[in-house]
Amino acid sequence: MSLSATVPERRMSLSEILTDLCDETHAAETLGETLQRFGRRSFGVLLFIFAAPNMLPLPPGSSTFLGAPLVLFTPQLAAGVRTPWLPARLKRQALDMGRLRAAFARLIPRVAQVERVSTARLTFLFGPVGDRVIGAVCTLLALVLMLPLPLGNLLPATAISLFGLALVQRDGILALAGYVMAAVSLSVLALAAGVIHRLLAAALSAF
Structure with missing residues (x-):
């Protein structure tokens, strides 16, 4: 029996996948082709790819651009x-990593650090x-992520990123951290909504 038949192919880690995606040779790759390379881990990779950049300073409107795919995939x-299922038109869409490459370059070392201590x-x-x-x-968090709230995308983005990494690694500790961050995110949102409601009520009563 040959060695190739007995030794399974090593799976790429998420940090390696992100590094590979940032390679300019994939500029012409379609989104459908990219998903095929991820296999069963597609959901975890997609959650991280579209959520994690929101943890970094990005131009206005980026959270909506990145949150829209999450609203499609998380349900x-x-x-x-x-x-993941994609409409045929999106499958043919060329993967444009131009605006995300700088963000991933900052995230990859941090992901690699987590991977060194993470396990199933x-x-x-x-x-x-x-x-x-x-x-x-994550569906609920993705909807929150798209809201135009100042700094309102940081906590839900962190939670979704943790869930994405947890799905890739099958690491329950990361999943639990995601649940904690999700609870914090939704609690802060509820608190902010309560404050806004009181301010509006006070403003209306002043007239």
Whole structure:
């Protein structure tokens, strides 16, 4: 038996995937071709790709540009879809990493640091039920991410990024961290909504 038949091919880590995506040789690659390379880990990779850049300073409107794909993908994860579905038009869309390359260059070293201490653990948090719960939570966070709130995208982006990395690594500790960050994010949103409501009520009562 040949060595190639006995040794499974090593899977690329998320940091390696991001480094590969930042290579300019992939400038002409379509989004559909990119998804095929990710395989079963597509959802985790996509969550991270479109959420993590929002943790860094970006031009106005970037959260809407990055949040829109999340609103498409996260409900599919919540519905139990095994691999992401894309309309044919989006599958043919060329992958434009130009505006994201600088952000990923800053994120890759941090991801690599997490990967060195991360491993598959608490895997009961994943699977048919666990993945759907993560998808449902991320769907809500993706909607929050698209709201035009000052600095309002940092916490939901962090939570979704943690869930994405957790799905890739099958690391339940990262998933738990994602749930904690999601709770903090939604609590801050509720608090902000309450403050805005009181301010509007006070302003209306003054007339």
